[in-house]
Amino acid sequence: MKIFFEKSDFDEVKKCRTMKLEEKLSVIADMIRLNALNTIICAKSGHIGASFSAVEILTVLYHSEMKIDPSNPKNAERDVFILSKGHAAAALYSTLASCGFFPTERLATFRRLNGLEGHAEISAPGVETNTGSLGMGISKAKGFALSAKLDGVKKSVYVLVGDGELQEGQNWEAVLSASHWKLDNLYLLIDRNYVQTDMPVERVVDISPIREKLKSFGWHVEVTNGHDIGKILRVLKKIRKIRGKPKAIILNTIKGKGVSFMEHPVALKSGKGFYKWHDKLPFGEEYRKAWEEIATRIKKKLARHKVPIAFPVFRPDLAEKPPKTGESLVEAFSQILVDVGGKKKELIVLDADLAESCGLREFQITFPERFVEVGIAEQDMVSIAGGLALAGKLPIVNTYAAFLTSRANEQIFNNCSEGSKIIYVGHLAGILPAKPGKSHQGIRDIALLRNIPNLLLSAPSCKEELRRIFEFLVFDYDGPSYLRLEHNIPRLQIPWKEQKLELGKGIKLADGKDAVMIGYGPTMLSEALIARQMLEKDGIKIKIIDLPWLNRIDEEWLLRETEDFETVICLENHSTKGGISEELNRILGRRIYTIGIEGYGKSGENGEILAYFGLDAESIKQKVKKWLGK
Amino acid sequence: MKIFFEKSDFDEVKKCRTMKLEEKLSVIADMIRLNALNTIICAKSGHIGASFSAVEILTVLYHSEMKIDPSNPKNAERDVFILSKGHAAAALYSTLASCGFFPTERLATFRRLNGLEGHAEISAPGVETNTGSLGMGISKAKGFALSAKLDGVKKSVYVLVGDGELQEGQNWEAVLSASHWKLDNLYLLIDRNYVQTDMPVERVVDISPIREKLKSFGWHVEVTNGHDIGKILRVLKKIRKIRGKPKAIILNTIKGKGVSFMEHPVALKSGKGFYKWHDKLPFGEEYRKAWEEIATRIKKKLARHKVPIAFPVFRPDLAEKPPKTGESLVEAFSQILVDVGGKKKELIVLDADLAESCGLREFQITFPERFVEVGIAEQDMVSIAGGLALAGKLPIVNTYAAFLTSRANEQIFNNCSEGSKIIYVGHLAGILPAKPGKSHQGIRDIALLRNIPNLLLSAPSCKEELRRIFEFLVFDYDGPSYLRLEHNIPRLQIPWKEQKLELGKGIKLADGKDAVMIGYGPTMLSEALIARQMLEKDGIKIKIIDLPWLNRIDEEWLLRETEDFETVICLENHSTKGGISEELNRILGRRIYTIGIEGYGKSGENGEILAYFGLDAESIKQKVKKWLGK
Known part of the structure; x- marks a missing residue:
């Protein structure tokens, strides 16, 4: 069942002879919005509010303004767009898919293992740079802009930042030298949606007046309505002619734009000052309402202009609220x-x-x-x-x-x-x-x-x-x-009761004779305890120690706890490099086995990620058996 | 022989009945300047230009404006001063000594082991916070200012930053929330000396207009001449009354102020656009000229008012140029x-x-x-x-x-x-x-x-x-x-000639049978080679390997190179935590000995610091003998 608009649907709208450009772009924006909603719903995770406020600017850039080449995303002649506010990834991915950078079905893989990464990443065709931690986008955009200047290539580089994001200091380093270098091929777009995470920016740390700030840093600045496609088009046209300065557009937007109860003025009121839809999802009836509101607008316009599109199907089953599994x-x-x-x-x-x-x-x-x-x-x-x-x-x-x-x-x-x-x-x-x-x-x-x-x-x-x-x-x-502090709710609560907490010493969670396993934090200790149960069935008994002190370890205690064991295993919910296994290794002065994370982290469901990195109980079991030669 | 003005000398000036406040402060400023010059000359290291531009503001604060208590530096009622541009440490230390926070003789210990640390640090009484890496001072000052507000204590918190320092992003994070919080007990003083390191700020990355920038971030801003004591006094008096906003003073200053050939307009000209006196020292005749210029001004004023001070002695021997010892x-x-x-x-x-x-x-x-x-x-x-x-x-x-x-x-x-x-x-x-x-x-x-x-x-x-x-x-x-890249010139050039460079593999620098030592970089390998010569006299032969690859080590190669040795020693010009010894430990799966840095770094001469951390050839020799039981 089709749940996303496909590239061909977007093409149909573009082909329509009775709609003007602005109207087309406005329908496309809502189609991208619906795709973004479903992207997040499929993932059961993501940022709706910040995605929705950015849809119109993305639509204008990708469907009208930018030189792009979806069949050859790295085309040297292309314009460049950077989503500094990387949590609006669902909007960017939906936009890229609408242009044909990749099939829209791939949106259903958002935040899943080997799917579309949870914040914007270059593994998705068309994405120019990895973002997710805020404040790096302008600097990166400057790298592209400088490179184009050096090569004498005409190229516009656009970077979209959040308004709250401007609290991050790197932005001000970045805007300062951008004007010093007169980077007039650089366009800073500010998604001025007035709400960061769950509160108004002015209540967190007020960033206004942005215009005066950027002007004092040597920028040309325009302000417009970030949901009014005509105005965005006109302001872009206007500033393109300005030379010798980097240019910024403050796009006044609404967080959650396009779904009445998610739009921030309404949502802040109903949330008593807190904005719910930053990273919360609409389940059940709320999802239906959100879907229908956007769908209705699109249907109306498509119908009026008789655009022949097979509409995506509403799938209420996607929005079932996952059960809560425990206390974090x-x-x-x-x-x-x-x-x-x-x-x-x-x-x-x-x-x-x-x-x-x-x-x-x-x-x-x-x-x-x-x-x-x-x-x-x-x-x-x-x-x-x-x-x-x-x-x-x-x-x-x-x-x-x-x-x-x-x-x-x-x-x-x-x-x-x-x-x-x-x-x-x-x-x-x-x-x-x-x-x-x-x-x-x-x-x-x-x-x-x-x-x-x-x-x-x-x-x-x-x-x-x-x-x-x-x-x-x-x-x-x-x-x-x-x-x-791990926020993950483990599969099994750690059986820790009247234990004595002593600096430098760990706590024995389970006894065993075949190997000793030392770990910390709920996730890995929980997997270890489950693995232990599995191994017990094979006649292998593992001693498990919770060691909450990661760099102040009582050496005598550690030697005592491990001296009876040939096999010492360290569990790391961390990179294998630089974690506590190296601390144990140094103290014990002998080989220890480490179960930890090799390589970069990845998006995915808990279970699939633990398995992927070999951290789940089953993997632990296998490794232990191998190391014990059993 | 007295080379610094002592606290009693400063007291004599203050006691003088014929001088007005402004004149007194101006003499004191030059006395601090001369002490700062000698501080740096004694250390054969330091930042004259940035110290000299800050002398007048420091003098006004410590000798007129701030509530201070040199006998009880942590007095809860005190005002707080933070030197964000920590490289002007010589000026701050000289100022603190002039107030009696510690004896002026201690200035001679600047940048020596267990002396006054090379950038401003709290180990010196009166220094409020450690600085040296730029851009943290305003944030730290906000901590003090917030704390005072919370406790309802009247306290002024001053922070001095450099103009080039404002390129650092953290400053803009800091100024943003300072105004959001209405921290009107916070005073930002900008040493606007127009030169950063060795070039004009406007040629590096222009920071002007600072006034407009700070205003757009919600600050009250004043501009004045940072060497005119009367003007500084008046502007401080004026802004003290302003409520509800943090306050900044842009102090227009001259880098190298007080010594004609070090003042930046002249020095930039003679340096063909580059400023020499950021961290270079005046040797021989140049030192004499600098000393005399400052001393003459002081002597003239002291004589006019008959202030009875035993003038410090000029010591040309302090300014002998150290010989160059090799190529870095x-x-x-x-x-x-x-x-x-x-x-x-x-x-x-x-x-x-x-x-x-x-x-x-x-x-x-x-x-x-x-x-x-x-x-x-x-x-x-x-x-x-x-x-x-x-x-x-x-x-x-x-x-x-x-x-x-x-x-x-x-x-x-x-x-x-x-x-x-x-x-x-x-x-x-x-x-x-x-x-x-x-x-x-x-x-x-x-x-x-x-x-x-x-x-x-x-x-x-x-x-x-x-x-x-x-x-x-x-x-x-x-x-x-x-x-x-180590910049240190080692005591011995590493004998590396027609070796083959292979990723993952090291290079044998010397052969041996009693132990193998693995290290990297010129400093430690040079000390190791010297230690080896010393050990050879005792009949101990050490194999030494230069391993330039710190995290991609050919495991087979490493096992082969070490298999004949019971004693494997790793040399780290780095903390013992997280360096390559842990990498070696993991690969070899057995005890290795590490010679590296425990604890925090410290200022000092090369030799004394190597010895202090047990990294010099003599220490290496002793440790090797101990580990070999010889």
């Missing part, structure tokens, strides 16, 4: 933060626009004066924490592990060099959830931090251990620390 | 870059305001159209390189290893995830030269990059190996790579 550590973290915050008055929580996702909302509501929202500005956040700590506060720094430990690495190092007590919480650590893809997968964080001399790294495997570790870090430990 | 890899790199650049037309060199130091000037002059100066904007530079590579160019990305691999880590990861061929050159890698201190010491770079799956890491030990590796990376290798 982040929910527990949310509560612990409030509890501990109540006892420790110096505790201040810092957030970089991921409050909901990082479980900080409860603290924000309970202790608003001790909640600091810095916007999408990880480096600033970390260094602010540095200042707060020097002034006697206890900052708890939150964002995704992937961003925190790489984007703000030098700032963390600098703070640690002062010895300040700060707790860095690396959220969404590990390979799961995998749907967002490599930009969001925190599988390098241990390697990036383990070399900072006085930074203690820890990784809880369950709610109770999280509480104990966090309380230890807050009340008993005097120095900077990192809390590695 | 960076000089060779400079030539190789031009040679290879001539053959490879796609090659583009990117620089982040360190062209001279990174040996890029020759390329810049030879191929100006293929030289891209991005200013102090490492993240932008790396992502521009990403765009250039996607557009078919071969970017060579240059800056200090410490900045490149930590500040732009996520951007490097992002580029690598696209598979693009880019050569990242990590300059000033390793612990030496140590004088600049931990912010500049590249001893975490391997750990920060080794986990990027397809990034090849290499480290040449001599000129010839550098050439072979660079040619290999440019002409024969298809993928991203990192070239780890």
